[in-house]
Amino acid sequence: MAGGRMSALSLPIDGGASTEFKSFRARTPLFSVSAGRVLVTLTLPERLGASDVEFARRLAEQAAAYAVEVERLYRCGRRPSSGRSSARRSSGKGAAA
Template sequence: MAGGRVSALSLPVGSSASTEYRAFRGRTPLFTVSAGRVLVTLALPERLSAGDVEFARRLAEQAAAYATEVERLYRSGRRPSGRSSDAGRAA
């Protein structure tokens, strides 16, 4: 992460949480995560750069890794500790 001030949001998710991707003609897409009373929408500038493409690819890679780990934990019957770690954190 780049230096400077950082805002952090921990979003506990469960079976009622949702995600949504919306494409539009003539403008950039939106990606939304909703959990409880919190709604987070990722929006891009109207003029895209290579960095925006890289961000979207990295987001997809990290979401796939997250899904794989959640499925592994579910199938193993183990309960997550609820404690976060730096394992798998994006550089």
């Protein structure tokens, strides 16, 4: 993100957390993450550009990598630490949050 301030939101995920994708005929899709009493919904402009497609692809790739790591930790029986040390290990283009 170029210049300016950046807001950060950390959502503790547990068994009650959920995600939802909604597709519409006449408007851009919505993707939501709900955790506790917080709902985050990703929205797009009505006119999509190549950068919007690129963002969606990166989001999908990062979410898939996240799922693989969570499953690995679960299968190993390891309890993860705070996650701070590996949070930026992705391609460097900023993981979707």
